[in-house]
Amino acid sequence: MKEYLLVALALLVALILGGLSLVVPRLRRRPEPPLPETEVDTRAEEDLAGPPVEAAESDLRTGVLVEPPPVVEAPPLPTIEVPEPTAGRLVRLRSRLSRSQNVFGKGLLGLLSRDRLDEDTWEEIEDSLITADVGIDSTREIVDRLRERTRVLGTRSVDELRTLLAAELVNALDPTLDRSLKTAPKEGVPAVLLVVGVNGAGKTTTCGKIARVLIADGRTVLLGAADTFRAAAADQLETWGGRVGAETVRGPEAADPASVAFDAVKRGIDTAVDTVLVDTAGRLQNKVGLMDELGKVKRVVEKHGPIDETLLVLDATTGQNGLEQARVFTEVVNVTGVVLTKLDGTAKGGIVIAVQRKLGIPVKLVGLGEGPDDLAPFDPAQFVDALLGTEPLARDA
Numbered sequence: 001m002k003e004y005l006l007v008a009l010a011l012l013v014a015l016i017l018g019g020l021s022l023v024v025p026r027l028r029r030r031p032e033p034p035l036p037e038t039e040v041d042t043r044a045e046e047d048l049a050g051p052p053v054e055a056a057e058s059d060l061r062t063g064v065l066v067e068p069p070p071v072v073e074a075p076p077l078p079t080i081e082v083p084e085p086t087a088g089r090l091v092r093l094r095s096r097l098s099r100s101q102n103v104f105g106k107g108l109l110g111l112l113s114r115d116r117l118d119e120d121t122w123e124e125i126e127d128s129l130i131t132a133d134v135g136i137d138s139t140r141e142i143v144d145r146l147r148e149r150t151r152v153l154g155t156r157s158v159d160e161l162r163t164l165l166a167a168e169l170v171n172a173l174d175p176t177l178d179r180s181l182k183t184a185p186k187e188g189v190p191a192v193l194l195v196v197g198v199n200g201a202g203k204t205t206t207c208g209k210i211a212r213v214l215i216a217d218g219r220t221v222l223l224g225a226a227d228t229f230r231a232a233a234a235d236q237l238e239t240w241g242g243r244v245g246a247e248t249v250r251g252p253e254a255a256d257p258a259s260v261a262f263d264a265v266k267r268g269i270d271t272a273v274d275t276v277l278v279d280t281a282g283r284l285q286n287k288v289g290l291m292d293e294l295g296k297v298k299r300v301v302e303k304h305g306p307i308d309e310t311l312l313v314l315d316a317t318t319g320q321n322g323l324e325q326a327r328v329f330t331e332v333v334n335v336t337g338v339v340l341t342k343l344d345g346t347a348k349g350g351i352v353i354a355v356q357r358k359l360g361i362p363v364k365l366v367g368l369g370e371g372p373d374d375l376a377p378f379d380p381a382q383f384v385d386a387l388l389g390t391e392p393l394a395r396d397a
């Protein structure tokens, strides 16, 4: 009986194990739940992987032309111009005075070479000088002295008369005046130059040209665009500065010119440049408010220290009228020098003499064209030589 029971138990175990072996594989084959999808940035992978070498090879093998990766060109570096040296510019630009040369060189010298220097001839000489904007007082003085010296010396030859005329013209331009520009920094503080004058006289252009002159002489320069009156003036100044690598400080449109001028000088001090050049708005000097504004620019800038140089820019082609306008500027700001622009566009080069005489301020620079380096330090003897068409050596001899 016991044996039967054991056999029955063994059969039962065998049956259970057999049933299990049929069920388990089915459980194993049940499909697993799908995994959530993840996005793969294939572009990033391609980039990281670098150029597809395998693909390129296979393309070579198949003869398919593969375009090379595009070459990214670096933006061109701004080219900084090297301005012309300033020495001898007036001599180099002397031909620009051709219209004035006709009056002085051909006209006056033609009169002086007449056989007889009679009263009529002397009057004609006087008229020529007045027409050339020398001014009545200066003309009388020049002619009187010339007559006297001619009489005393008994001068007759054209060369001698030319020499005497040249000497009188140089004398009228007072060669003893100090025409140097105060542009050197003092104890690490930049020199400050204020540029003033009526609209269109050439202030912005002159600022740009002076910056070039200074940079050619090895100085560092910062430009202040305090001409907030004319919107394009700041752009114009910035372009001038950019050409020679000078920074321009400008304010928002219609900003207070005094605050822009103040900021420019402050920036110049912070960046330790040698010279700060402040361009101001072209203002009609009969508008009291605008002139007051110029006075304010001066006062505000002077909070940083005294202004080293105030240059009055005058358009030579406006002649005696321009002179009357100019006088008002001398009452508002302490003008230390005159820049006479557009001398290339006038037959009235004698205005240089009238300007100095009437304003009592030295002409320090002259503009002889629109080109970037058409600004020359003024030198009376060289100027007179250019007017008369004489060589410096011939006159000095």
Ligand SMILES: Nc1nc2c(ncn2[C@@H]2O[C@H](COP(=O)(O)OP(=O)(O)OP(=O)(O)O)[C@@H](O)[C@H]2O)c(=O)[nH]1
Residues within 6 Å of the ligand: 197, 198, 199, 200, 201, 202, 203, 204, 205, 206, 227, 230, 233, 281, 282, 283, 341, 342, 343, 344, 345, 366, 367, 368, 369, 370, 374
């Ligand atoms: N021929 C000649 N033209 C000049 C000379 N200097 C300046 N100009 C020209 O005169 C014009 C006026 O010059 P600007 O510098 O804009 O004058 P501005 O005084 O700043 O004028 P506003 O900003 O309106 O007050 C420009 O066309 C210059 O190129 C010069 O010496 N000779």
